[in-house]
Amino acid sequence: MSTENEGTEVPPAPSAPPVPVDAPAAPAPAPQGAGPDPVSQEPRTADHGAPGAPAAFAASSGGAAPGATGPAHGGDWPPPPPAMPAYGSGGGGGGWGASYEPPQPKPGGRRGGLVAGIIAAALVAGAVGGGVGYWAAERGDGSDTGSTTVSASNPADLKRDKGTVAGVAAKALPSTVTIEAEGNNGEGGTGTGFVYDKQGHILTNNHVVAEAADGGKLSATFSNGKKYDAEVIGHAQGYDVAVIKLKNAPDDLKPLTLGNSDKVAVGDSAIAIGAPFGLSNTVTTGIVSAKDRPVASSDGTGSSKASYMSALQTDASINPGNSGGPLLDGNGNVIGINSAIQSASSGGMGGGSGQSGSIGLGFAIPINQANMVAQQLIKTGQPVYPVIGASVSLEEGTGGAKITQQGAGGSAAVTPNGPAAKAGLKPGDVITKLDDQPIDSGPTLIGQIWTHKPGDSVKLTYTRDGKEHTADVTLGERKGDS
Structure with a gap:
């Protein structure tokens, strides 16, 4: 078997991710101490199988070859992940990887999660979620204050342009699904996916559905509440991409339009949709913060294989549960699949999930690459x-x-x-x-x-x-x- 592009362990992240020669980027923040705190991924919350934060993907097993300057990427592929590497020097620790939000663990089961790392940083999987509520009270004491109010026109008369966030969300939400995956051992979690074609194929992260790939239970729920059983058509751990297919898919599916991630520019609007911490149909916004960020990830189990991407970076809020969901441009075209975030710490947020929330450093698999992989999986079932x-x-x-x-x-x-x-x-x-x-x-x-x-x-x-x-x-x- 060829040993190209592979190694025995994931090294510490470079002090600064590579950038084009004519536009050097500022050095990335580094974790404090010897390395970032280890992050566990959510049980398929956002970054597949990784409940919580993803950890740095390990290289192939077998150990470093004698005489090698460092661990070699080769041999059995991919290798098991090493201890969480540090990302640069100084700064706070954190984990990389967008995991999905897992349901409450069943008796006897354990939660799994994906851990990812940017070159040498731990990634915590996830998607941001949250809600804002308000309390309104009316009081009338029978007195006339003489105040005159003006009521707005009927809300039904309000029209939102296609280019607005509300317009993009209204179009994309009906084609985005919340995925629930459960393995034969009872492990599983919640992630996100989106309609890829009219035949019922759904595009998502490998780590979201891997637990259910071998005879487990898998379902997808649309924003209107309709739920469908599904099956894994193919999954690629190296790319962290998977394709599932709805059973008895409806005839009115509307696939999301795929954009061109090669044409994305830093500063472009970015809209993320997912189920952070189980909060389905959550929409968050931001911009494309950078391109070609090197990210490595794994589920941190010690037996997982490595996953690598040259990612789109965004400050759109994503957390565990957003994994596999679409990252859209201002026109509603998919430009990436949300897969990982860097967290300030591995501290608790989200109901004891063991994951921290978003700090504005999210990463998505460019859609051009994901689309290429999806076509391979649909055609042959393997990457x-x-x-x-x-x-x-x-x-x-x-x-x-x-x-x-x-x-x-x-x-x-x-x-x-x-x-x-x-x-x-x-x-x-x-x-x-x-x-x-x-x-x-x-x-x-x-x-x-x-x-x-x-x-x-x-x-x-x-x-x-x-x-x-x-x-x-x-x-x-x-x-x-x-």
């Missing part, structure tokens, strides 16, 4: 991953993605006759750029490669013995998560 055929270190401080001296289990770090080998890459080479995208670590390289398709040609810039070189690489493929 296909693009690879370069080389094992890279997941350690921070290598100045890029360093090809290890050995692959997992003593295998070759560069697959013989594989894409990297054909392009002339060797162990010890440090990849610093993929096309025009700076690469500062192994996980960043993996996330960028996975935005492409097998057969795509990419230009890799790398250093060897202090000299810079470039090579054109035609990406290979690996099928399935195992």
